[in-house]
Amino acid sequence: MESLYLIVRVAGDTVALRADGISSVVEIDAISAVPRVAPHIRGLFALRSRILTVIDSTAALGLGRCNRQAAHTAVVISSDGHGYALLVEEVVDVIEGGAPSPCVAVIGAGWSRVTVGQIETPIGDILLLDPTLLIQGPELLAA
Amino acid sequence: MEELLADFIAETRDTLEAIAGEIVAWEAEPGDRKRLDAIFRFVHTVKGSCGFLDLPRLRHLSHAAEDSLADVRDGERTPDAALVSAVLAIVDRIGELVDQLDATGVLPEGDDETLIEALAPGQVIASASGQPAGGSAAAARAPARTIRLPVELLDRMMSGVSDVVLARNELARALRATGADTGLEMAFERLSLCVADIRDAITQTRMARIDGLFGALPRMVRDLAAELGRSVTLDTDGGDVELDREMIEMIRDPITHIIRNALDHGIEPPEQRVAAGKPRTGRLRIAARQAGNQILIDAIDDGRGIDAEKLVQKAIKVDLITAEAAAQMNWAAKLELIFSPGLSTAQSVTTVSGRGVGMDVVRANIERIGGSVEIESRPGQGLRVTLRVPLTLTIIPALVVGCGDHCFAVPRSAIDEIVRPNGQTITLSTLGDGDVAMIRGKMLPVVDLGGFLDCRSNDPDLRPVLVIVRAGGGERFALKVDCVLDHEELVVKPAAPAIMATGIYAGATLPDDSRPMLLLDVAGLAAANGVRAGMPEPVEEDNTRERRERVSVLLFRDLDGAERGVRLNLVERIEDVDRAQISRSGGRLVLAHNDALIPVAACADIPDVARMRMLQLGDGTARLAYAIEGVIDVIENSERLQPATQPGLVAGVVLIDGRPVEMLDPHWLFSGVALASPRNTPLCLLAGEDDHWSRELLSPLLVAAGYRVTYDSGEERVDVVIATAADAVPQGIAAPVVRLRAAAIADAIDEESVWRYDRDGLLKALGRAMRGA
Numbered sequence: 001m002e003s004l005y006l007i008v009r010v011a012g013d014t015v016a017l018r019a020d021g022i023s024s025v026v027e028i029d030a031i032s033a034v035p036r037v038a039p040h041i042r043g044l045f046a047l048r049s050r051i052l053t054v055i056d057s058t059a060a061l062g063l064g065r066c067n068r069q070a071a072h073t074a075v076v077i078s079s080d081g082h083g084y085a086l087l088v089e090e091v092v093d094v095i096e097g098g099a100p101s102p103c104v105a106v107i108g109a110g111w112s113r114v115t116v117g118q119i120e121t122p123i124g125d126i127l128l129l130d131p132t133l134l135i136q137g138p139e140l141l142a143a
Numbered sequence: 144m145e146e147l148l149a150d151f152i153a154e155t156r157d158t159l160e161a162i163a164g165e166i167v168a169w170e171a172e173p174g175d176r177k178r179l180d181a182i183f184r185f186v187h188t189v190k191g192s193c194g195f196l197d198l199p200r201l202r203h204l205s206h207a208a209e210d211s212l213a214d215v216r217d218g219e220r221t222p223d224a225a226l227v228s229a230v231l232a233i234v235d236r237i238g239e240l241v242d243q244l245d246a247t248g249v250l251p252e253g254d255d256e257t258l259i260e261a262l263a264p265g266q267v268i269a270s271a272s273g274q275p276a277g278g279s280a281a282a283a284r285a286p287a288r289t290i291r292l293p294v295e296l297l298d299r300m301m302s303g304v305s306d307v308v309l310a311r312n313e314l315a316r317a318l319r320a321t322g323a324d325t326g327l328e329m330a331f332e333r334l335s336l337c338v339a340d341i342r343d344a345i346t347q348t349r350m351a352r353i354d355g356l357f358g359a360l361p362r363m364v365r366d367l368a369a370e371l372g373r374s375v376t377l378d379t380d381g382g383d384v385e386l387d388r389e390m391i392e393m394i395r396d397p398i399t400h401i402i403r404n405a406l407d408h409g410i411e412p413p414e415q416r417v418a419a420g421k422p423r424t425g426r427l428r429i430a431a432r433q434a435g436n437q438i439l440i441d442a443i444d445d446g447r448g449i450d451a452e453k454l455v456q457k458a459i460k461v462d463l464i465t466a467e468a469a470a471q472m473n474w475a476a477k478l479e480l481i482f483s484p485g486l487s488t489a490q491s492v493t494t495v496s497g498r499g500v501g502m503d504v505v506r507a508n509i510e511r512i513g514g515s516v517e518i519e520s521r522p523g524q525g526l527r528v529t530l531r532v533p534l535t536l537t538i539i540p541a542l543v544v545g546c547g548d549h550c551f552a553v554p555r556s557a558i559d560e561i562v563r564p565n566g567q568t569i570t571l572s573t574l575g576d577g578d579v580a581m582i583r584g585k586m587l588p589v590v591d592l593g594g595f596l597d598c599r600s601n602d603p604d605l606r607p608v609l610v611i612v613r614a615g616g617g618e619r620f621a622l623k624v625d626c627v628l629d630h631e632e633l634v635v636k637p638a639a640p641a642i643m644a645t646g647i648y649a650g651a652t653l654p655d656d657s658r659p660m661l662l663l664d665v666a667g668l669a670a671a672n673g674v675r676a677g678m679p680e681p682v683e684e685d686n687t688r689e690r691r692e693r694v695s696v697l698l699f700r701d702l703d704g705a706e707r708g709v710r711l712n713l714v715e716r717i718e719d720v721d722r723a724q725i726s727r728s729g730g731r732l733v734l735a736h737n738d739a740l741i742p743v744a745a746c747a748d749i750p751d752v753a754r755m756r757m758l759q760l761g762d763g764t765a766r767l768a769y770a771i772e773g774v775i776d777v778i779e780n781s782e783r784l785q786p787a788t789q790p791g792l793v794a795g796v797v798l799i800d801g802r803p804v805e806m807l808d809p810h811w812l813f814s815g816v817a818l819a820s821p822r823n824t825p826l827c828l829l830a831g832e833d834d835h836w837s838r839e840l841l842s843p844l845l846v847a848a849g850y851r852v853t854y855d856s857g858e859e860r861v862d863v864v865i866a867t868a869a870d871a872v873p874q875g876i877a878a879p880v881v882r883l884r885a886a887a888i889a890d891a892i893d894e895e896s897v898w899r900y901d902r903d904g905l906l907k908a909l910g911r912a913m914r915g916a
Contacts, residue, residue, distance in 0.1 A: 032659045033549065034642055035596035041641050044651060044659035049305030051651050051659045053639035082639045137641060 003099070005119060007092040007126070008075065011058040011066075013111075014092060016119055016128045017075065024076045025091055028054065039065070040137040045074075045085055052076060052085040055135055062110035062138040079132045086131055095121055100128045110138065147359055150395075151192045152245045153291075158185050159238050166231055173222035182230065183212045184504050189237060191399060194370075200250050201240055207259040208233045217461070220264060229261035294389060297348055304342050305634075309657055311338050315753055332723045335753075339721060343737065353431050353438075354382035356391050360402065360429060367406045374413050374424040375406060381431035386438050390532055394440065397505040397516075401442045401528050402427065404502070409446030409526050419523065421445065433556040440530040449520040451477035458483065478518055482506045505530075540716070541633050541662065542777075543654070544610060544624040547598035550660050552633055552652060557665040559611040559619065560695065560779045561627055565800060569609070571623075580609055580621040587611065590672045591623045600625045608776075618669045630717050630774050635662050647671050696780045696797075698804060699758065700772040702747040708797070709769075709807045711777060715761040719754045725770075734768045744812050745770040746792055762813050769812070825913060826851045826860070828876065831867035841867070841883075841899070848906055863912050867899070879912035881905070 004019035031043040031054050040059035045052045054074065058066040066087050074085035100117030107115065107127070114133040118125050162185050169178035186205040193202035208230050214220040236258055243251055311334065318331060357379045364377040410416075410425035417423055428443045455469045458480050469477070481502045506516050509530055519527040541552035542561075562582060564571045570581045571589065578589035589609070593599035602625075609621040635650040638661065642648055649664035668674075695711035724735045725743055732743035734757065741759070749755065749770055757768040778799060784806060786795040794808030827850040829837050842852045845865075853861070864880045882896040883905070897904045 030658065033598075034648075034661060035549070035598055036645050036647060038641050038644075041639075044638075044661070046653055046657045046659050049302050049309055049653060051636070051638070051653055053642065080640070082637075084639065135639075135641075 002096045005095055005097050005121075005128070006075065007095060007121065007123075008088040009090040009092060010088050010129075011061055011063045012089070014123065014126050016095075016097070016121070016126050017131055018128070019094060021077050021131060022075055023078060026074055026076055026085065028072050028074045028085060028087065038137050040134075042066075042087060047076065047083070047085070050083050052083040053135075054085045054087060055137075057086050057088060057134055060134045060137050061114065075131070077131050077135075079135055084131075084135050086134060097121055103127060113138075148196055148244075150392075151196055152241055155189060155192075155237070155241045158188070159234070159241075162234075166234060170227050170231065173224070173227050176216075179212065179215060179222070182234070183209065183216060185234070186212065186237075187504070188396060191403060194366075197366075198244075198250055200253070200255065201237060204233050204237060204240075204255050204258065207262055211262045226262065226264075229258065232258050232261065297345070300345050301349065304338070304345050305653070307338055308342060311335060312657075319753075332721075335721050336723060339724075349387060350385045351388045351391055352382060353384045353386060353391060353440075356395055356398065357382045357429065357431075360398075363399070364402060364406065364427065367403065371406055372412055373406055373410050375410055375427055376424055378426065378428045379430070380428070384431040384433055384438060386532075390438075393508065394530060394532055397508050397530060398429070398440065398442070400502070400505050401530075402429070405442060405444040405446065405526065405528075409444040409448070411447055433554070437531045437533055440532070441527060442530075443525065443527045445525040448522040448524055448526045449478060449481055449518070450522045451480075451520065454478070454480045478520055481518060482516070541631060541652075542610070542627060543629040543631055543660070544592070544608075544622075545626045545628050546593045546596060546624050547600045549596065549598045550628060550658075551592070552631070552635075552660055552662045553610060553612065553622070553665065554649070554662065555630070557612045558777075559613055561777050562609050562611065562779065563606060563800060564609065571607075571609075578623065582609075582611070582621070588620045588672075588674050589623050590620055590668055590674065592668075593623070593625065595668075595672060612665045618666075618674050620669060620672075620674045622665075622668070627776055630777075632716070632718065633660075633662070694780055695777060696799070696804075696806070697758070697777050698775040698799070700775055702745055702750065702770060702772055704772070705746075705805060706775065706802070707793070707805045707807055708780070708799070709758065709760070709809070713760045713762070713809050715759045715766065717756065717758055717774060719756050720768075722749070722752055722755050725749055725755060736768070742767045743770060744768070760809060760812070762809065765813060767812060769807070825849075825862035826853060827909070828861040828864045828878070829854050829867060830864050830880075834867075836899075837867055841865070844902065844905075848909075850909070863909055865909075881908045881912050 005016040006019045006022055006025075007014060007016055009015075026047060028045055031045050033043040034041055040056050042054035042056045042059075045054050052074075056066045058064055066089070072087075073089075073091055074087050075091070076083060076085050078084070097119045100119045103112075103115050103118045105118070105127075111127065114129045115127045116130045116133075117128045119128050162181055165178045165181045169175060169182060172178070186208045190202055190205035190209055193199070193205060211220070211226060212230065215222050215226070220226075233255075236255060240250060314331070315335075318325065318327065360379060361377055364375055367373075368375045405427055410427065411419065411421075413423045416425065426443075426445045428441070430441045430443075432439050451474055455464070455472070455477050458464045459466050459469055463480070463483055464472075482505075483503060502516075509516050509532065515531045517529040517531070519529070540555040542555055542558060543550055543552055562569050564580070568583050572579055572581065578591060580587045580589050591599075605625055607623045607625060608627050609623055610627070611619065611621050613619045631654055633652040633654060635652045637643060638648055638651040642651070642661070646667040647664055648667070649662045652660050652662055654660055696708040697711045697714050697717075698706060698708050701707045720734060720736065725732060726735070727733075732745065732749065734741045734743045743749075743757075744767055756771050756773060758771055759766060759768050780797060780799060782797045782799065784795040784797050787793050787808075790808070790811055792808060792811060793805040794811070796803045796805055798804075827845055829841065829852060831837070837854075845852050850863075861876055861878045864876060864878050866880055866882045883899040884896040885899060887898050887900070897908050899905070
């Protein structure tokens with residue numbers, strides 16, 4: 001079964017996201033910061049009249065913070081009725097690929113928390129991430 | 144009443160559908176207490192609504208079923224198959240009757256005695272549902288006058304319209320940037336008006352004033368009082384509080400229950416009241432107000448209150464708690480027992496509020512929508528029940544404060560006052576590692592918003608502003624911010640869970656500049672900063688006389704650049720309107736707003752801008768809009784006003800922080816521009832032929848002079864009569880008469896009359912006649 005995947009670069013790695021959960025890809029300019037919130041919440045961004053919560057994907061992986069200069073593209077998804085913008089370093093491509101297979105690599109805790117499998121692509125095997133797990137941020141791992 | 148009936152029908156149908164499953168389950172297992180409670184609540188609610196809507200047949204049925212079920216709940220009777228069938232037959236009958244009520248608008252006549260007798264213990268199983276309900280059961284259903292929509296659809300419409308508004312703003316900027324006369328302005332203005340209309344309409348679909356709910360209360364209280372032999376005056380307040388329509392529907396039942404309880408169990412019969420040294424007539428007060436992100440609805444009566452000790456006795460008797468447990472309980476915990484199912488302190492059971500089912504239903508309903516119920520009882524003196532319900536999608540008047548680069552909204556309702564440390568009456572100092580503010584002799588804890596949120600400004604010259612806020616639990620503290628920016632009405636939506644989890648934000652909002660902003664949760668801020676709940680209220684050391692002199696003043700920048708003030712109590716709202724909504728008609732400026740024309744006052748010409756900020760002032764009956772440049776601040780002022788020498792726009796000058804500020808003279812403003820409001824304009828009856836001349840010439844003249852014109856007085860009291868023909872003076876109207884004549888020169892018979900084209904003479908004659916009356 002072929003399905004569509006969005007290939008993006010996050011924290012220096014190329015990974016895949018299922019395209020069907022993604023409503024759009026936008027350029028993010030002004031983010032209103034939110035003080036005293038979990039570090040992976042970058043702030044709020046208005047996409048037309050919708051308020052999106054901007055997620056720092058690198059911080060969500062527990063790998064520091066996104067470089068703001070490098071990451072101003074975001075993948076917009078909805079979860080539980082709220083809109084989120086996941087900051088990514090680059091949107092590489094949209095590809096058709098087969099069903100994911102279980103991930104065989106030994107990967108760090110941050111990555112393994114959000115990884116749901118791996119897929120074959122022309123550029124080799126890459127990890128498939130679940131964006132809703134990214135949104136939850138690293139705290140829930142500790143809990 | 145029509146509307147209430149429609150509500151009742153819709154609601155009963157919904158509940159019937161919902162409990163259909165419960166009924167089947169109960170049939171299978173008659174001992175199941177939970178199912179029993181659900182069915183009991185259904186018949187109880189139907190009974191309550193029927194009593195109020197005057198549907199005796201339905202009430203009779205539901206009351207009978209309730210009685211039997213109550214016996215089961217109290218353990219006096221064990222449910223058997225016969226009882227279950229009898230109750231189910233009644234529930235079915237209620238359904239049938241409601242269907243017919245909906246179709247024909249009246250309850251058919253019919254006999255339900257067989258059904259009711261079947262409830263009695265020891266009956267053999269009656270035939271399935273007794274006789275048919277009577278009437279034309281097959282009558283076609285009347286076409287629905289209302290439709291039900293999923294709320295998500297409304298939300299989508301709402302966000303769609305918000306998008307349109309933002310697109311329009313962008314277009315407006317683009318149009319202005321071109322600067323050239325493109326000829327598009329007219330079309331654009333029209334588009335703007337349409338968009339504003341649609342936005343208003345869609346907002347309306349979600350929001351409703353709680354008035355709609357309050358409006359039904361007086362009748363209900365009157366009927367209940369008559370039925371129970373009580374004498375009660377009802378007093379409602381805060382009907383203009385707006386909340387989600389859905390929310391209003393959710394609180395309708397709880398409030399009805401509470402009022403019923405208050406009249407039935409709270410307020411004593413007149414003789415008892417007199418004996419207890421209270422006024423004969425009891426008072427019931429229902430008041431709604433907004434507090435932060437919650438709506439508080441108080442129901443306060445001056446009846447006998449709830450005796451917690453009696454409650455405990457009763458609870459022990461029905462094995463709800465043990466005597467040992469009761470001994471451990473404090474007063475508040477004992478009072479909480481009122482929320483337990485099947486417990487009531489009433490001596491006898493009445494058709495009105497029954498057996499205390501009310502309070503557990505109230506609590507269940509309110510908690511289901513994320514609210515809470517509090518109860519405060521003073522035995523012998525009265526009871527206060529407070530419902531707190533959240534306002535999900537609600538328009539909140541809020542103050543926008545700045546802290547470093549950030550802006551936050553603070554709900555206006557949580558704000559007591561805004562002050563600036565001035566080194567004398569208001570000072571900031573440090574106590575341990577915390578700040579305290581000394582405000583006119585009272586000490587308050589200070590929460591430094593910049594420090595707490597780590598967004599402190601670097602500007603050393605900044606003079607911080609203290610926003611004195613009061614959290615829901617009564618904690619009062621000063622929020623130190625860099626500046627107060629604006630007053631806006633914001634549509635607040637819940638923010639993402641990760642943001643709400645901080646506990647210091649109540650939601651997110653998108654103001655007109657399309658930069659997302661967060662609404663602060665004042666109670667959460669208090670908790671996060673360790674401002675203790677129940678921190679003793681600062682001692683009110685100032686006497687009442689001094690307090691009365693202090694008034695809240697809204698400072699604003701007027702169109703001519705001057706800083707002026709107006710008493711905050713006069714300001715009904717501050718809002719931005721499209722410049723196109725303001726027009727000149729008949730020599731005065733008027734604002735077309737929500738289907739009404741509001742007179743506009745301004746100290747200078749209205750500038751040619753897209754949006755105008757307006758203060759809407761109200762004198763209790765009339766309203767007017769005052770155009771301003773922008774809002775500066777809200778302050779408490781106790782300085783004396785230096786009156787102006789000439790009556791005019793400015794009543795006088797006060798010193799605020801050492802600056803002279805002109806205060807508007809509302810009396811002058813209203814006298815100058817207020818359009819006569821219909822309630823107090825004199826009514827003029829035109830007697831004589833209803834001809835072309837009266838209608839097209841005379842009547843406009845009178846209206847312009849401030850009279851209302853009628854050709855047939857009907858019920859209303861007429862203030863003055865104009866007879867357009869000599870023999871046209873009507874009989875039986877006790878109002879002065881002014882007669883008109885067609886000829887310019889008076890003849891002998893018509894000496895007192897006025898020539899009909901003598902404008903001044905006519906108006907003077909009317910004035911004289913009115914004064915003489």
